[in-house]
Amino acid sequence: MQFENDIRVLLAQYLPSSTMELAALLQTPTDSEHGDYAIPCFAFAKQLQKSPQEIAYELAQTITHPDIAEARAIGPYINIYLTTQARAKQAFQTTLQQPKTNKKVLIEFPSPNTNKPLHLGHLRNMLLGEATARILEMNGNTVIRVNLNNDRGIHICKSMLAYDLYANNQTPQEAGIKSDHFVGKWYVEYAKQQAQQPELQEQAQKLLRLWEQKDERTLELWKKLDAWAKQGFKETYTELGIFFDKEYNEHEFYEQAKQFVQEAEQNGIFTRDEQGNTIAELGALGKKVVLRADGTAVYSTQDIGLAKLKQQDYAPDEQIYVVGDEQKHYFTQLFAIFDQLQMKDKRHHLSYGMISLPSGKMKSREGNVVDCDELLAEMRRLAETELTTRYPELDVQEVQHRAKTIGYAALKFYMLKYDPKTGFVYDAQESISLEGETAPYIQYAIARIHSILQEQQPTNQNDYSQYTTPEDITLLRTITKTKDVIVQAGEQYKPHYIARHAITLAQAFTAYYHTHKILGVAHTNERLHLIKKTQEILKELLNLLGIDALEEM
């Protein structure tokens, strides 16, 4: 920002700047009374042989700038107050979309197994992945979203086996069950049956061998269930507004991945252990098996092969993996292997903490998982109940539209407002809450602005000198800050910065709204401009989180 540079130049004239980190000195005060910017003067005391108070006083005299109304020394601090015009100008000229960089970022999520439906953990994964993608796009990057279907292996064969034995060729349509849930039903059935008949384990193994030998009947069976699983996932992705540029399927590249690992071994990058497994020697990180002795693939085989494929397909500058933090160690090892393979792109494991339930950890086998589709349905129902009690006259179509928008918004925001790195306890009651730090609170602010703007639109004129009240000032400053927040969120892969800022901005608006009448007053036009800008930013912030706004609610 030009203004901030100007300040630094002014400071440099007064200070022995050689050792001064001027950039760090211009800070935003926590208390809005303390101005738009503040400079603490403690750090200069030693060099100048004066007290911080004296320095602040002297320095405050030297700071003159057309955009500064006052530079006031308060104790050891200089508080800088912008002119009303400059402050308003800054806010109204705020643009969030940054110019395109040349950077291409590839982000992979949620990479499910195709043997059971998506659950709450996948939901956090998808929401984080999509929000991060949008934030990076806003910061000027080209983002490629890819998904990896773990669609082969013993776990897949288990649901295939149970289906084959007990389903009588039933289809999801016949069963009246969403297709991925139908596949999951047979996975659960397998687990149940296997407890009684341990020999099923061998049968599943046999099925895997048949699959790898491309046995026709086995492949037919696999194709059927595979299509159902993926179709079901796709419906959920669409429901959440998530679309991939490419979906990689393990069954399509696992042979290639093995080959690639073998070639790397021949080139001396990998070695063998006593059992004949191909391994990567990672020094302090230990050894990592990258291919089993019997030639079958392990997870790292897939990831190594896939990384190679991604390079060929997109040549990204950076790759992001959205995966739970229980795999942190694995990714440290994997990235070390990438280094050995001379892969030069930047890599980031966007890890997130596990969601636990009040009853404890989620475990698929114990059935205490929260199903993603059911959760979405639950959110729609709850929002619908809320709407029909509030507005009994609303027609059914409109109720359903709003219920979906509000319910999903509440859920998404609830999942995104936490720092990704921390786990949290999923509180169903709180997630459906429509009050407080929630998406509906923000949507409500947007809807209120909409209804005012329906009454009257601002003109092309905007007199910046009219934004003088404390509420004006807070709102303008919050708007101006938005760009920095988005940059930070992108650099640190932390979508919750966006969520928090959206709440702050919505709060600033509601405070404004309750203090000042907007229509039919002296500065109506300026106020309309201000709320319109606020609405624009709020919508953008929600959009970054994958959340839709409503015009009325």
Add this chain to the structure above:
RNA sequence: GGUCCUGUAACUCAGCCUGGAUAGAGUGCUGGCCUUCUAAGCCAGAAGCCGAGGGUUCAAAUCCCUCCAGGAUCACCA
């Protein structure tokens, strides 16, 4: 045992990267506000030795060390 994460108000969390002016928000609680732009809202209040101890610094919730408590991880599992 090694590594990583967490510990802030009764509860759920933000702030820690990049140290600064009386530590913030939501929920819950107490009290007030709908004849006026949507009360899914607003205002006010009570509520904190920022896990403990030490160190660095003019200044520490924030940086460093030790300890305590909880969690994750250290397989050819995912």
